[in-house]
Amino acid sequence: MRRWILAAVLAALPLPPAWAAAGAPTVADQSIAAYLQPLSGLSPAERDLFDQGRTLFDRPWVMAPKAGRLHDPATLVGLGPVYNDISCLGCHVRNGGGGAPDGPGIAMHGMLVRLSLPGPGPHGGPLPLPAYGDQLNDHAVPGVTAEGQARLSYIVRTVVLAGGQRAGLRVPHLKVSDLGFGPLGAKALFSPRIAQPVYGGGLLEAIPAQAVADYAARQRAQGGPVRGRVNQVWDIALGRTVPGRFGWKANQPSLAQQAAGAANGDMGLTSPLFPDKNCRAAQTACLGARRGPQPDLTAARLQALTTYLRGLAVPARRGAQAPAVLRGERLFGALGCAECHRPTWKTGKTAALAALAGQTIHPYSDLLLHDMGPGLADGRPDFQASGRDWRTPPLWGLGLARRVNAAAGFLHDGRARSPLEAVLWHGGEAGAAQAAFIALPKGDRDDVLAFLNSL
Ligand code: HEC
Ligand code: HEC
Structure with a gap:
């Protein structure tokens, strides 16, 4: 992407202050115990x-x-x-x-x-x-x-x-x-x-299935390269096929x-x-x-x-208002990352635990399957997910991943040793975003990484 186009896009993008706020489902812990904390409001x-x-x-x-x-x-x-x-x-x-x-x-x-x-x-x-x-x-x-x-x-x-x-x-x-x-x-x-990380799963589960399906339909209606799909998987307790949500290919329903x-x-x-x-x-x-x-x-x-x-809470962001992080956040939108890594969702009016209901959350995922290209393909279908499809992973808490576990990897098979490497592997529906990221001046790329690190 040429710089001036980017600048124009950036200027046009409002930055909702809510993106940076620590909502009710987050905890302030930044230590190696950051992912171990309960939601507030459990009975x-x-x-x-x-x-x-x-x-x-x-x-x-x-x-x-x-x-x-x-x-x-x-x-x-x-x-x-x-x-x-x-x-x-x-x-x-x-x-x-x-x-x-x-x-x-x-x-x-x-x-x-x-x-x-x-x-x-x-x-x-x-x-x-x-x-x-x-x-x-x-x-x-x-x-x-x-x-x-x-x-x-x-x-x-x-x-x-x-x-x-x-x-x-x-x-x-x-x-x-x-x-x-x-x-x-x-x-x-x-x-x-x-x-995969397991914190925040209750909040992801509390996003209404209809809202996810509507978002998939919206992506497809745009006619662009990003065309997410909902996996359809077997629910053992219900004895029927339902939307998938968990696992690297959204191969589990609950x-x-x-x-x-x-x-x-x-x-x-x-x-x-x-x-x-x-x-x-x-x-x-x-x-x-x-x-x-x-x-x-x-x-x-x-x-x-x-x-x-x-009941596991999500760690709050750190340094969300730093200028580099704010620039990175805008670039994240302008490059098209936020299309799949959707920042904001609202959980349903009712949920398995009262504390999960009616929350505004920032998982940075659309919970949809995307064709990520041949480089990331495993060639192994999983229900409706093809051998090239992966579910967009949530990015919340990402910046603490290596503090919590020094050996933590990124992407489905851990091949990426850093968020930078993870982005460079993006292809398929994410190929345009990846190419635009590579074409950025180094300072801008560093801002995107600073943003990811603040999540
Ligand atoms: C051998 C390592 C291993 C063990 C042991 C293990 N898991 Fe996992 N877990 C994984 C892998 C790998 C995935 C991704 C699975 C996939 O994509 O098919 C996963 C995914 C998950 C997820 C989905 C997270 C998400 O956001 O989609 C949850 C929840 C989870 N595991 C809970 C558990 C629980 C509970 C146990 C113990 C009963 C457990 N795991 C034991 C490796 C493990
Ligand atoms: C077409 C949808 C899509 C777009 C656009 C996209 N991503 Fe992703 N992203 C994914 C999927 C799917 C994965 C998981 C791929 C895998 O595991 O093989 C992923 C993985 C990641 C990861 C690793 C997360 C982890 O926990 O392993 C990071 C970091 C990331 N993306 C950042 C970005 C950034 C920055 C951009 C913009 C330059 C971007 N993504 C654009 C779908 C997308």
Whole structure:
């Protein structure tokens, strides 16, 4: 974009003061505990459930003890038989995101690899691999075979930005080894994904589905390159297809199902929504392994865990009125970033918790799927999301990501080590915004990054 066009656009853009304000759903904590805080306004009963849920999220789970051997009733029993981590917190470090391993030989931590075969599976979702299911479980309890190991290596590609600034982008390469149940086959599809931040999820859930659908229709009516779509996914409790909202491809409809799905797929825990251990027919040791009383995550525990996720507040912005940040905020609008990273939403009049209702929030996401181009494609469809589609991730709290977890990565597979690298990977529907960002003078780019850092 030429400078004068940009200047004209900037002058025309009013800057709503609300963008910078810390609304009711935010907390002032800027420490490494910034993502751990409850919303203000929870009732004592909700707060009690929230605290119970925090224990279930934070504490490690163990495998069922031998018959007759008593365990401390506070111990969380039911891990595995196959799993990726022993606690939710193990991947969602201090409720923030995970990261990708830094080098070729390093085991994944805070991320996982989704698997499938081409074609639709049950209810239009991904088609699981017969011997492995839809996710590679790289751990197992003693006596049970883990499914396999996944490693990432990188080739670094240099990008030259306007003014000569250089940035190195890591192009990831996935390698799967130590397979427990035979080869995956040439048709297997892979999607490595890092854990997402979990704070603010209740507020995202409280945005009315109709408002999101209306926004998608508005984007399409503009006839420009940005054409977001709502994913349509299976809701187990309702027994029907509903709009998707959570996960990197908006492949989960609700926090309850997302939590129960993670408990089952990532830790092996059963629940009313997922009554079966995630052992495939070929995995006999897994099927025969010791169980505790079923389900591991009772309805009451799932309710507590869901209340915890719903009740997590968002950190307030820092330095939102600094001149560079304000310039960056205007550029964010002028470049077209705010089209997908929609700054402001209003939550519904009613919500799962009273504190979530009627709030004006600033997640910087449209919750829609966008074709992000071949560079970011995983080639693995997920319900209506194609192999090139990703849901716009919220950007609130982004500036604290590395303070909370020094290993936190950006983008779905953690390939980006900074917000700058994340923006440089944008393509497809975001290609024009990315090109305009690259063409900016370095000082303007730095202002955009200062703005992102203030979120
Ligand atoms: C092995 C690492 C790992 C573990 C353990 C794990 N998660 Fe996750 N979590 C992820 C990944 C990866 C995603 C993105 C999933 C996707 O896109 O399909 C995710 C996504 C989520 C989201 C969606 C956030 C959003 O805004 O869309 C929530 C909520 C969540 N996890 C909760 C939990 C809970 C609750 C537990 C424990 C029962 C848990 N997770 C255990 C890795 C993990
Ligand atoms: C067409 C929609 C779209 C536009 C326009 C867009 N983004 Fe994004 N953005 C996305 C999607 C989708 C992702 C996630 C991609 C992935 O994970 O592979 C993303 C990811 C990001 C991330 C990483 C967030 C994280 O937590 O990993 C940052 C930072 C970001 N965008 C900033 C920007 C900026 C700055 C601009 C403008 C120059 C911009 N985006 C324009 C859709 C868009």
